[in-house]
Amino acid sequence: MKGVRHYPGFLPLTILCLIVLYAPLAVVAVYSFNASTSITQWGGFSLRWYADVFTGAEAERFGQAAWNSLTIALIAATTATAIATAAALAMIRGGPFRGRQASFALINLPLMVPEIVIAVATLIFFSTIGLTTGYLTILLAHITFCIPFAYLPIAARLEGIEGTYEQAARDLYATRAQAFRLILLPLMMPGVISGWLLAFIISLDDFIITNFVKGAGMETLPTAIFGSVKQGIKPNIMAISTLMLLVSVLFVTAAYLINRKGQKTP
C-alpha cells in the first residue's frame, strides 16, 4: 500500500506520454546527422546536411526566409511586449475601471478565435483596405497575435509585486515615471523578458496566419519548409528542423530559468 496518491499504471502512462511527445523529434534529430542521401537508409554519422543548409542549392532561399522570420519575430515580439506591458500596468495597477472586463476579453481574443479564422479575417481585411500582402502584413498580423502571449507572464509577475515598493519611492518624492523606471520596471523585468521570449517563439512558429497574409514570393522559415515538405521530406529539412528545435528549446529554457530566478528575489 503506497497511499492514496499512488495508482498502478500511471507511471508507465506518464512515460508513454513523454515518449509520444519526444520520439518524433528525437528521430528527426538523429536522422539529420545521416550521411546517406536516402532518408530511409542509415549511412553513418555526418554533418553534411548542416553544411548543405548553409551552402547547398536551397541555402539562399532558406537564408532569406530565416532572415525574414528573425526580423519579423524581433520587431513583433518587441512591439507586442511594449503594448502588453502598458496593458498589464492598467489591468493590474489601474484599480477598478469601466471596460476592464472588455479589455481583458480583448487581450485574450487572439487565443479564443481559431487560427484559421484569424487568418481568413486578416487576409480579407488587408485585401479590403488595399494593403498588398507581404512583409508588412505578416508583421502586423504577428504583432496582434503575440500580445496575449507577452501579456500573460508580465501580468502574472506584476500581480506578485506588492505596491509598497513604489509607495516608498513616491513617499520619497519620486515621480510616477521615476518610480516606474527605477523601481517597478526592474522588479517586472523577469516577467517582461519571459513575455518577450514567448512572443518571439510564437512569432517564429506561426505557419497558418503567415501562409494566408504573406503574398506571393515572400517566405518565412515555416512557409519555406512547408513548401519543401510538400515534395517529400528531404535530409536538409531535417537539419533545419533540428536547428529550429534547438532555438526553441534554448529560448523556452531561458524564459523558464529567468522566471524561476525572478521568483526567488522579492
Added chain:
Amino acid sequence: MAAPGPQPQTGDAAYRGIVRPLLLPTWAVIGILMVLPVALMAVYSFLTKEFRGGVEWDFTLAAYDQFFVTRGLFGDEPPQIEWTYISIFWRSIWQAALATLLCLLIGFPTAWFIATRPAKTRGIWLFLITIPYWVNLLIRTVSLRFLLRDQGPLNEGLIDLGLISEPLQIINTNLAVQLGLFYSYLPFMVLPIYAAVERYNFALSEAAADLYASRWATLREIVLPVVKPGIIAGCILVFVPSLGAFLAPDLLGGAKTFMIGSLIDEQFKGSQGNWPFGAAVAMILMSLVLIVLLLYARAQTRGAR
C-alpha cells in the same frame, strides 16, 4: 469599505489615472487588426464571389446556400440538404473528439502522476511536458509524418522486431490525423488537469479509503467529480484548436481525411478560390467554437453557485 473622497495614490492602483492611454495601444491593435477583420469577414460571407478570386459588393446568401442546400447538378431540381460540407464538419468534430479522448486517456494519468510528485521535482516534469509545445508545430507534424511513414523508423523497427511482416499503412488514414492532433495538443490537456489535481485535498481520498472504498472506486466517485473543471478545461483546450486544425490533416491525412481547415484554405488559394464561401465556412466554424465556449462558461458559473 469604500473610502469617501479622493483616494490616496497607493502603489496598488498607482496607474488609475492613466488607464486609458495605457490600454489604447491594445485596443487599437487588436480592435483594428482582429475585431474589425472578423466583422468584415462576416460581411464578406454575404457577398458575391468574383471569378478571379475576390468579391463583388452584391449582397446574397449564396455562400450559405452553397453550404447547406443542393439543387442538383444543373441547379433546376428541388432544393435538398447538401451533405458534402456538413459531412466535412461532422468528420472534423468526430476527429477532434477522438483526439480529445486520446489526450484525456494519456493526459489524466500524466497530470495526476506529476501533481503527486514532491514539490521540488514537479517543476521539472511540467517543463518536460511543455517544451514540445514551444517547438514549431509544423516541425512537430513533419517529424510525426517522418516517423509514421510506410518505410519510416516505426514500421522498420516493428518489422525488425518481427512483430509485423508488412509495413502498417498509418499515413493518410484517420488514425494518423487523430495521432497528429493528439500529439499537437497533448500538453493543453495535461496542464489544466495538473492544476486541478494539485489543489485536490487528498484527505478526501484517505477518508474514502478508511471507509473501504477501493482505489478505483475512489477515483471514480471522489476524485473525478472534484477535478472535473480541470478535465473540462483540458478537453476544450484540445478540442477547439483540433476542430480548425490545418497542418495535421494536411500533412498526415489524405483526401479521405479532409477537414474544415483544408476546406477553408482551399477557398483562398489561387483563382479557383471562393472568398465568400470561405468566409461563410470560417463563420460557421467560429460559431461552433463560440457555442462550445459559451456552454463551458455557463457550466462554470453554474458550478460556482
